[in-house]
Amino acid sequence: MVDIPAWAWGATIAVIIALFVFDLLVAVRRPHRVGLREAAFWSAFYITVAIVFGFVVWAAVGPTAGTEYFSGWVVEKSLSVDNLFVFVIIMARFAVPEEYQQKTLLFGIAAALILRAVLIAIGAAAINLFSFTFLIFGLILIWTAVQLVRHRNEQPDVEDTFIVRSARRFFPVGTGFHGGRMLAHEDGHRVVTPLVLVFIAIGSTDVLFALDSIPAVFGVTKDAYLVFCANAFALLGLRALYFLIEGLLERLVYLSIGLSTILGFIGVKLILQFLHEDVTESVPEIPTPLSLGVILVILLFTTAASLVRVHHHPEERAQAGSIRTPREKRPREEETSSRR
Template sequence: MVDIPAWAWGATIALILALFVFDLLVAVRRPHAVHIREATFWSVFYIGVALLFGLAVWVLGGSKAGTEYFSGWIVEKSLSVDNLFVFVIIMARFAVPAEFQQKALLFGIAAALVLRAALIAVGAAAINLFSFTFLIFGLILIWTAVQLIRHRNEQPDVEDTFLVRGARKILPVSQDFHGGRMLAHEDGHRVMTPLVLVFVAIGSTDVLFALDSIPAVFGVTKDPFLVFTANAFALLGLRALYFLIEGLLERLVFLSIGLSVILAFIGVKLILQFLHEDVTKSVPEIPTPLSLGVILVILLFTTAASLVRVHRHPEEKAQAGSIRKRREKRPEEEPAAR
């Protein structure tokens, strides 16, 4: 683990905040529907920023740190594609107009980044304090992989999370978006617009994604700095990536299977690492360069197989998948019409 000086942490956090504020200004200052050309430009821009940062890590921290960063970033980027499925469902369920989708995504992504930073700090502390943390992380990833396979054809219930239900009880929810505002007044009463629920839904569903993505990235590097930056740069470009591949997501029919294999592979890697470090050195470890190669091969094969399958069976569409069984609502629990 590389000892990262305070100035490097400060400079990196400042860069991430500056990029987010810049992204927020682009999205909120002039609300508009994002077209393919704009989405492509910003996707390439944020991927380029992430790659340049990785090169800086490689030059300043060495090849090991650089390889771990790129491995973590690819893991997080691939898992974030699964997030996009849920974002599409959220936008459709709450009928968010195209010109307000950027704002909703950015506020949700900001909440996700803060949440993941907290989980990374907890995970790093647990690794330092408890030798069996890798074993727990490995088991969590394998369990998640199994659940994702079992429920790969189910849609997650984005309107029934604990936080969304709680938000509905705070203020009445308007049917109008009121020009993209979060709060408004109707008939002399303060109301929430549907954007508040969209923001809460994106942030709260990311809790479930963080429970697999954080242990997964710790599977390729134990360095909190690399874990944090891999997560941050993967999330920063998520807004543009959403609009770029929104229409292509339904073609990735084998994505859930591919992600399940990746999670299971990293879970096995973490368990082997625990056994190697705490039980016996005779248990082999899986080196990070090999992990990177395996992950890339799985992603490429999954994408190619999905495109071939959809070409032969155009009626098939990918589902978001879920890691928990959808809860059946009783009639009295049905949400009131917005």
């Protein structure tokens, strides 16, 4: 475990907040469609910041902590691509105008940061209190990996979740975006704009992604500080990355398989770590440098294989994948509807 003093925690959190506020000011000062050059610049900027921070950790704390940070950052960055895939679906399903997409993305990033900070604190406390936490995390990741492979060709049901349906029942929803406002008047009545439903849909999916990503990053480092930093720096550049790879996402036809392989690998690593520490030391552990190498190879192979596949089959499009069968396709509901 890395012994991080309180002032270092405070300075790191201050830097992350400052970067997020800076990103917010860049995005909202002039609502506009983000071009490829602008998206590439800011993506490179935030990736550079994350890498520089990693080298600072490497120099100040040691190579072990540096390797663990980079491993966690790569894991979270790869999982955030799947997060972006769902954001693309949400934007399309709710027909969010391009000039308001930056605002929507920043809300999603802020919600994800807060949710993950809470779950990191819970996860770190659970690891300290219960020796079997790694076993539970490992089983969760393996279950998620299996479900993601099973439903890799299905789109997540972003419009018909319980939370979104409840919001539609409790709030009168207008038909227009009204300049990106949350509340508006239509036909003499006060309504919420569809942007509110978009925020709710993104927030609810953030919860699901956090439940997967936190156990995954704890699989490469047990230190809460490194887990938090890996998550934060992976999420900070998400706004620019969205616009940079928006067109590329549909070409990553093997993305779900690659991510499920990574989750399954980390799940096995966590179970082996539990057995090594709590059952018998004869059970081998998977070292962090090896984990980093395996994850990078999986990502590179998945990307290359996807591009080759689409080159030979240009009609194919990637699906975001889901961890459950979409609601309208569940057998019981199909059977019920047929009886009617």
